[in-house]
Amino acid sequence: MNWTQKLLQWYSENKRAFLWRETQEPYKVWLSEIILQQTRTAQGLPYFKRFIETFPTLEAIALASEDQVLKLWQGLGYYSRARNLHFTAQYIHTHLKGQFPKTFHDLLALKGVGDYTASAIASICYGLPEPVVDGNVYRFLSRYFGISTPINTPIAHRTFKAKAKQLMGQAAPGIFNQAMMEFGALQCIPQNPKCTDCPFILDCNAYNQDKIVFFPVKRQQQKVRTRFFNYLVISDPDQNYLMEKRTQKGIWQNLYQFPLIETNGPIKSSEKLKVRSEYPSELAKIPTALWNRTPITHKLTHQILEVNFWLIQAKTKARKAYSKDAIKALAVPVVVQNFIKEFF
Numbered sequence: 001m002n003w004t005q006k007l008l009q010w011y012s013e014n015k016r017a018f019l020w021r022e023t024q025e026p027y028k029v030w031l032s033e034i035i036l037q038q039t040r041t042a043q044g045l046p047y048f049k050r051f052i053e054t055f056p057t058l059e060a061i062a063l064a065s066e067d068q069v070l071k072l073w074q075g076l077g078y079y080s081r082a083r084n085l086h087f088t089a090q091y092i093h094t095h096l097k098g099q100f101p102k103t104f105h106d107l108l109a110l111k112g113v114g115d116y117t118a119s120a121i122a123s124i125c126y127g128l129p130e131p132v133v134d135g136n137v138y139r140f141l142s143r144y145f146g147i148s149t150p151i152n153t154p155i156a157h158r159t160f161k162a163k164a165k166q167l168m169g170q171a172a173p174g175i176f177n178q179a180m181m182e183f184g185a186l187q188c189i190p191q192n193p194k195c196t197d198c199p200f201i202l203d204c205n206a207y208n209q210d211k212i213v214f215f216p217v218k219r220q221q222q223k224v225r226t227r228f229f230n231y232l233v234i235s236d237p238d239q240n241y242l243m244e245k246r247t248q249k250g251i252w253q254n255l256y257q258f259p260l261i262e263t264n265g266p267i268k269s270s271e272k273l274k275v276r277s278e279y280p281s282e283l284a285k286i287p288t289a290l291w292n293r294t295p296i297t298h299k300l301t302h303q304i305l306e307v308n309f310w311l312i313q314a315k316t317k318a319r320k321a322y323s324k325d326a327i328k329a330l331a332v333p334v335v336v337q338n339f340i341k342e343f344f
């Protein structure tokens with residue numbers, strides 16, 4: 001049995017049954033791949049179900065509003081994925097007459113679709129020989145072949161993709177790709193890989209040289225930045241609250257939040273908050289209370305947020321104020337969602 005046959009046999013005996021494995025429909029495969037990027041399968045599954053129930057077709061998601069899509073995505077993080085999902089659905093619906101592109105390069109031209117997703121759709125839905133390279137594939141191949149190219153460098157992608165294509169040979173591309181990813185997810189796992197019952201143990205470079213912990217190789221990561229967020233929870237006499245939409249690029253674009261003031265460091269007194277001109281002018285003089293005793297720490301990939309919520313009761317009606325129920329229907333970052341759950 002050659003290398004690829006061993007892998008495919010392992011896959012047929014060990015693969016997990018997932019909803020998205022029951023379909024070759026491009027819309028559903030695309031949706032699952034976007035949800036599962038940077039997300040654990042167990043966390044992504046309920047989101048996939050909810051999306052399919054709410055938007056069973058590409059047309060349904062294309063005709064929804066971005067706010068509806070973001071609301072359903074809430075809690076999954078990396079919100080640009082949801083915005084791109086919606087944009088691309090609308091693009092295909094309007095400009096491509098609802099027809100998903102059928103070649104790797106046309107798929108790659110879609111917003112939010114990178115090499116990984118284009119390869120997955122091309123191979124699973126259309127049987128095209130485009131290898132998928134994700135974290136699982138990097139780990140498995142780097143260990144087995146002892147490839148020391150840092151996986152977070154541009155050259156790594158070309159190196160690993162070429163290797164995977166060579167291994168794919170004449171195998172069915174969709175099944176081969178899923179087998180590679182599944183092997184990394186279940187057998188050649190990050191910590192304590194299951195080497196003793198691995199079909200590749202005899203020739204595995206990392207195992208035989210006792211170097212498993214050194215693979216995959218990564219170049220040192222970018223530094224983590226700490227930011228200080230102060231949310232102003234401003235209620236007016238009708239118990240409505242000011243909310244704003246984050247329109248600027250960066251984290252949480254197009255999600256809603258309480259008015260935010262970012263400071264250079266931690267603050268303990270609201271006097272240090274420089275109120276922006278669009279907030280009620282009397283705000284600077286209104287006493288504020290800090291809701292949380294200590295800053296709430298919220299970790300993102302390259303940022304740590306130290307978050308405060310300041311409670312403010314304005315005496316005049318505020319512009320753009322939302323009722324509690326209206327706020328609950330908005331798509332908001334998880335840290336704001338947690339506050340709302342406790343405070344409302």
Ligand code: SF4
Binds near residue numbers: 189193207
């Ligand atoms: S022997 Fe261990 S490290 Fe090598 S491929 Fe198998 S599970 Fe991965």
